[in-house]
Amino acid sequence: MATLTTAATAERADVGVRRRRGFGERWLSPALLSPSIVAMFIFVYGFIAFTFWVSISNWKTNRRDLSISDPTFKTYDSLFNQTRFQIDLRNTLVFTVLFLIMAVFAGLALALLLDRHVMGSNLFRSIFLFPYAISFITTGVVWRWIFNPETGVNALFDQTGLNDALAKAGVGPLKPGWITDPSVVWQVNGALEKIFPWADVIKAHLGIPVAMIPVVIAATWQLSGFAMAMYLAGLGTIPGEIKEAALVDGASDWRAYKDIIIPLLKPITISTMIILGHVSLKIFDLIYAMSGKGPGFATDVPGIFVYDKLFGAQQYNLGSAASIVMLVLVSLVIVPYLWRQLKEL
Amino acid sequence: MNLFVADVMSGRHNRRDLFRRAAALGISATVAGGLINRAAAQDATPSSLTGDLEIFSWWTSPGEAPALEALFTEYKKRNPGVNVINAAVAGGGGGPAQAVLQTRLQGSNPPDSWQSHPGHELIDQYVDAGYTETVTDIYASEGLDKAVPQGLIDQCSKDGQQYLVPVGVHRGNGLWYNKDVVGKAGVTVGDTMTQEEFMAALDKLKSAGVTGLAIGDKDSFVDAQTFENHLLGALGPDKWVALFSGDAAWDDQEVKDVMTSFTKLLDYVNSDHSALSWSDATAMIIEGKAAFNTMGDWAYGEFVAKNVVDKMGWVSYPGSDGSFVLVVDGFTKPKGAPDMDNAIAWLKSCSSVDAQAAFNPLKGSIPARTDVPTDGFSEYHKWSIASFAKDHLVGSAAHGLATSPAFKQAFYDAAIAFVTDKDVDTFATTLADAAKA
Numbered sequence: 001m002a003t004l005t006t007a008a009t010a011e012r013a014d015v016g017v018r019r020r021r022g023f024g025e026r027w028l029s030p031a032l033l034s035p036s037i038v039a040m041f042i043f044v045y046g047f048i049a050f051t052f053w054v055s056i057s058n059w060k061t062n063r064r065d066l067s068i069s070d071p072t073f074k075t076y077d078s079l080f081n082q083t084r085f086q087i088d089l090r091n092t093l094v095f096t097v098l099f100l101i102m103a104v105f106a107g108l109a110l111a112l113l114l115d116r117h118v119m120g121s122n123l124f125r126s127i128f129l130f131p132y133a134i135s136f137i138t139t140g141v142v143w144r145w146i147f148n149p150e151t152g153v154n155a156l157f158d159q160t161g162l163n164d165a166l167a168k169a170g171v172g173p174l175k176p177g178w179i180t181d182p183s184v185v186w187q188v189n190g191a192l193e194k195i196f197p198w199a200d201v202i203k204a205h206l207g208i209p210v211a212m213i214p215v216v217i218a219a220t221w222q223l224s225g226f227a228m229a230m231y232l233a234g235l236g237t238i239p240g241e242i243k244e245a246a247l248v249d250g251a252s253d254w255r256a257y258k259d260i261i262i263p264l265l266k267p268i269t270i271s272t273m274i275i276l277g278h279v280s281l282k283i284f285d286l287i288y289a290m291s292g293k294g295p296g297f298a299t300d301v302p303g304i305f306v307y308d309k310l311f312g313a314q315q316y317n318l319g320s321a322a323s324i325v326m327l328v329l330v331s332l333v334i335v336p337y338l339w340r341q342l343k344e345l
Numbered sequence: 346m347n348l349f350v351a352d353v354m355s356g357r358h359n360r361r362d363l364f365r366r367a368a369a370l371g372i373s374a375t376v377a378g379g380l381i382n383r384a385a386a387q388d389a390t391p392s393s394l395t396g397d398l399e400i401f402s403w404w405t406s407p408g409e410a411p412a413l414e415a416l417f418t419e420y421k422k423r424n425p426g427v428n429v430i431n432a433a434v435a436g437g438g439g440g441p442a443q444a445v446l447q448t449r450l451q452g453s454n455p456p457d458s459w460q461s462h463p464g465h466e467l468i469d470q471y472v473d474a475g476y477t478e479t480v481t482d483i484y485a486s487e488g489l490d491k492a493v494p495q496g497l498i499d500q501c502s503k504d505g506q507q508y509l510v511p512v513g514v515h516r517g518n519g520l521w522y523n524k525d526v527v528g529k530a531g532v533t534v535g536d537t538m539t540q541e542e543f544m545a546a547l548d549k550l551k552s553a554g555v556t557g558l559a560i561g562d563k564d565s566f567v568d569a570q571t572f573e574n575h576l577l578g579a580l581g582p583d584k585w586v587a588l589f590s591g592d593a594a595w596d597d598q599e600v601k602d603v604m605t606s607f608t609k610l611l612d613y614v615n616s617d618h619s620a621l622s623w624s625d626a627t628a629m630i631i632e633g634k635a636a637f638n639t640m641g642d643w644a645y646g647e648f649v650a651k652n653v654v655d656k657m658g659w660v661s662y663p664g665s666d667g668s669f670v671l672v673v674d675g676f677t678k679p680k681g682a683p684d685m686d687n688a689i690a691w692l693k694s695c696s697s698v699d700a701q702a703a704f705n706p707l708k709g710s711i712p713a714r715t716d717v718p719t720d721g722f723s724e725y726h727k728w729s730i731a732s733f734a735k736d737h738l739v740g741s742a743a744h745g746l747a748t749s750p751a752f753k754q755a756f757y758d759a760a761i762a763f764v765t766d767k768d769v770d771t772f773a774t775t776l777a778d779a780a781k782a
Contacts, residue, residue: 060751062469062470062474063473083775144620147620149620177617178620179619180617180618180620182766292564292619293565296761296766297758297761308565308754311443312440312750312753313753313755314447314750314751315750
């Protein structure tokens with residue numbers, strides 16, 4: 001939705017500019033833009049450069065020491081050797097992949113349902129979008145209660161008689177540990193080390209931390225409404241004739257969705273994944289409020305690591321190095337997207 | 346709360362004042378009398394100081410803010426012309442406040458005094474960085490050098506000079522229990538407990554179907570604090586201090602044995618510990634869902650808040666009897682304080698018996714001075730005051746007194762991982778590496 005509105009405004013602006021372009025305009029726009037460009041270079045790129053400098057410096061107490069460390073990338077070396085940071089990178093990857101899949105599928109499903117103009121679809125559209133308006137901290141606290149193994153959904157399992165039924169069937173009670181479960185399933189360390197002998201530098205268990213799954217559910221609950229809005233906007237742009245032509249040709253609903261509508265929504269899918277992807281790479285508040293670092297760092301992420309190292313340990317170089325790694329991860333997602341957008345202009 | 350403050354400043358208090366001044370006169374007969382007399386004279390007549398006094402802290406919670414207010418009240422009584430500015434920054438454990446403070450100090454914009462723990466936090470972050478001046482003369486003029494135990498003075502000192510005026514002392518190595526729950530399981534707790542007795546008690550509780558030890562380690566410091574108490578109980582204060590000061594090795598077999606016994610303790614811990622905060626774990630023993638909880642004595646504030654003080658018992662963490670783990674709050678004298686005279690008056694005011702008597706019952710801590718009358722304190726705090734006066738005082742590592750901020754964070758990280766993977770060798774090498782770095 002957001003993209004669409006911006007695009008429309010930009011188009012209108014374009015028309016206006018074309019109509020009024022005259023003498024002086026050529027200088028006016030750069031002049032008007034220059035303050036924000038200067039500010040951006042100082043406060044965005046300037047500080048990114050400063051953070052990078054700090055990350056290769058010796059500044060590891062509260063006394064500023066901007067001399068470059070020897071070897072230059074010593075801090076990065078120790079960063080990647082920290083088990084906790086390795087776990088954080090694993091968690092980021094697992095969280096991002098699971099969250100993107102779930103949010104995109106949930107958003108698409110909701111959008112397709114609402115697009116069929118069922119009764120009250122306007123009401124439901126608002127309802128599904130509401131979670132997006134709530135702060136991550138609130139979401140985190142509420143979902144922490146829900147996924148607390150003693151008080152949350154597990155109490156529901158007990159009180160609905162589900163666990164009694166299971167006990168009668170001779171199966172143990174259903175009592176998952178949720179955010180307190182420290183186990184990491186589907187570990188691939190062994191297999192990886194067979195293929196790459198150097199993989200034994202990885203001290204973290206590479207697999208899926210079970211405690212991360214409830215966090216993914218909470219994040220999906222919050223952001224699938226956003227994905228839905230994106231898809232609804234996309235569905236609105238698909239010309240009715242195409243759908244009619246498919247119907248005339250005798251395509252079933254399923255085939256119309258599979259071969260026509262969903263492929264046409266591909267640009268929306270990409271935009272949604274990029275926007276949600278950079279949210280999930282930078283995630284901090286939701287996890288900080290919901291599960292914290294989790295049992296054995298099962299839900300720790302680089303954002304929390306940076307916070308601890310900068311403000312807790314005052315190891316400014318280590319915290320900055322982790323920030324730079326986060327920046328690189330986000331740019332890996334964002335830069336190709338910007339590149340594509342710029343080419344389209 | 347205000348009633349209490351009023352009560353503290355009532356007539357009863359004046360009698361205490363008289364008593365103290367009589368004592369001061371007694372001392373002045375033996376010590377160089379001039380200083381003491383000047384201090385006493387300053388007590389009696391309000392000063393003519395004017396201007397502002399900006400005090401920085403992270404005391405904003407319902408138990409902390411009134412305590413800070415009590416310090417302000419005492420200060421205003423002595424210096425009515427000064428406008429006190431409370432620059433407290435909210436946020437658990439002072440993390441956000443410290444970030445703000447660091448920025449101000451690095452920008453040469455210090456407040457007139459700020460809250461700090463003694464030990465490494467004070468020396469590493471403020472003294473070595475040149476942000477503070479010594480308060481040795483205030484120790485002498487206000488009698489802190491006599492009234493505060495040497496073990497705590499050492500924590501506030503570098504090269505024989507003091508840099509912090511301590512106002513309140515928390516005891517970190519407490520083991521709290523619910524008397525009913527423990528009694529029902531047939532466990533008796535005496536005045537002290539050995540680690541063997543503790544394990545036996547936990548066993549008994551387990552077979553009675555009760556969670557033995559409640560932990561809430563969503564807060565980072567909790568695992569580290571639990572382990573430091575266990576370590577102190579097993580090794581005693583001398584070895585413990587040697588470990589944190591780098592004079593003993595973390596991968597020593599003796600230390601590894603303690604780590605192994607700590608993993609046994611974890612068998613009796615609630616399974617949802619990582620989803621709970623420290624106060625949630627304290628609530629578990631209050632509600633009778635668990636028997637024991639190890640925590641600093643700010644946990645006592647939870648008992649008071651929920652009106653269950655009578656149902657709760659306490660001992661030193663098993664094996665650590667005779668040691669007092671210090672978690673101390675105090676105030677610094679900044680270099681280049683904007684209102685230096687007012688700041689010095691603040692530190693003198695905080696040093697006083699009156700201020701410490703008013704502050705500590707509200708904060709739930711005990712006075713750093715040992716000459717404060719104990720009548721305003723609870724039974725627990727009287728016990729803690731007695732322990733403070735005679736026990737071996739050691740600075741807490743989990744709260745930044747015994748270690749650098751970097752080691753403290755590494756200690757947190759290692760303890761969190763250890764509680765989950767129970768890997769003794771990794772824990773020992775991680776700590777050994779962190780100690781070398």
